[in-house]
Amino acid sequence: MDSIDRKIIRELQKNGRITNQELATKVNLSPSPCLRRLKALEERGIIKGYSAVIDAKSYGLPLTALIRIKLDRHSEDAVRQFEDRVRRLDEVIECHVLTGATDYFMKVLVAGLEEYEEFVRKQIHPIGDINSIDSSFVYGTVKTTNVFPDI
Amino acid sequence: MDSIDRKIIRELQKNGRITNQELATKVNLSPSPCLRRLKALEERGIIKGYSAVIDAKSYGLPLTALIRIKLDRHSEDAVRQFEDRVRRLDEVIECHVLTGATDYFMKVLVAGLEEYEEFVRKQIHPIGDINSIDSSFVYGTVKTTNVFPDI
DNA sequence: CCAAAATTGATATATAATGCCAATAATATT
DNA sequence: AATATTATTGGCATTATATATCAATTTTGG
Incomplete structure (x- = not known):
């Protein structure tokens, strides 16, 4: 859990459906390592899931x-x-x-x-x-x- | 906003990153109309966004x-x-x-x-x-x- | 019962995710 | 401080998914 992981988390809290490519751009990584960090955060249960925000x-x-x-x-x-x-x-x-x-x-x-x-x-x-x-x-x-x- | 829309919403609340194809299966529609309903719900602001759920x-x-x-x-x-x-x-x-x-x-x-x-x-x-x-x-x-x- | 509108499903195209491998960077060891 | 080990990264090919278009079907209102 470093500052890149936390940035990934905040970007996904802002937009849970952002594409991996956009996310990678926002956190200054290429898509592959970005996706691997994302999957690791999911695996470790830090990202517990994703949800639509409904009125x-x-x-x-x-x-x-x-x-x-x-x-x-x-x-x-x-x-x-x-x-x-x-x-x-x-x-x-x-x-x-x-x-x-x-x-x-x-x-x-x-x-x-x-x-x-x-x-x-x-x-x-x-x-x-x-x-x-x-x-x-x-x-x-x-x-x-x-x-x-x-x- | 009919019962299919509400079901789409609940499925997206359970899993905000579900693929349109899976979502379509769950709500008994083919992918195209399912995607169109989804986009309409976003357009109308009923789906306000998507977010990762974080520990x-x-x-x-x-x-x-x-x-x-x-x-x-x-x-x-x-x-x-x-x-x-x-x-x-x-x-x-x-x-x-x-x-x-x-x-x-x-x-x-x-x-x-x-x-x-x-x-x-x-x-x-x-x-x-x-x-x-x-x-x-x-x-x-x-x-x-x-x-x-x-x- | 018919006409208009809305909704649906199939298909083709564009976009993105994912797995694999080599290269780089960071860390530990002596 | 030099080297070995490990972790992390980036690029590329493959697979899967999203999206747009159009014809067919269903629903709705008169």
Whole structure:
């Protein structure tokens, strides 16, 4: 992982479908070594994959909810139960365990407020052992990027 | 935007570098109409781009911070000032305006706790008009996906 | 039920990816 | 510091893929 690898990564974060030839030009290599570095990064799992960036509203999911959830109990069973159930929910785009008082943070994509309320009522509450749910909705987006800072 | 378009989108979210031929097979079309739908989705801005998914830790940014920020004043100037400055910060991967009491939510990627404290001290506080900053750190990740639910 | 429009599939051409080999550069060893 | 070893690079030939064009088919609206 040298500065050329990091540059390859940032270029691929900017444009995941750039051709190897263009990528090679951008990082000042010829196509062959550039491709070999790329394949090595994939092989090592540093590049975990590639994804299309989609406008959620156009797709039909205009509402993004950010949710903080605290559990009642923290027994191994309660935690595993919660995490297993959350992983299977297609509406959940991200879920992280946090430091501090709030146990979990999730990002959820839904069609609207009604759908969100149904999601919480039918998918989250039934998991059980939930102490509190604090929902916020995304009003507007100041910035989103997939490109990591240069280090 | 029909069910074929949505399927194309989900396949491209799973694998942004899938070849048009494979994509066509997966959505039960021949390559030509599949490519034309793809280009149309790009043209309409529904596919906003493509990006490599990178392991942040391997890249050298092992710490993800989730930050909630409230502003002191909400004058047009204070808001514009804050948002303009935030947009220029490379460490900020996402920043959203929220409903409810907390004004902004940001996801920030840094090399460690020291770097995070320096980021807050040198990049955020100097913006001014900030009422409160509430930081949480990602301990573990239960789920992350780029694939939207089937609707 | 017909006409117009949109969508589809096949084919030919252009572009890019991939594998292979020799040359170069970097690193380690004594 | 000189040499051996290893890693990395660049060019070329082959294979695979993307893209543009056109006729055929399907869908949609009156």
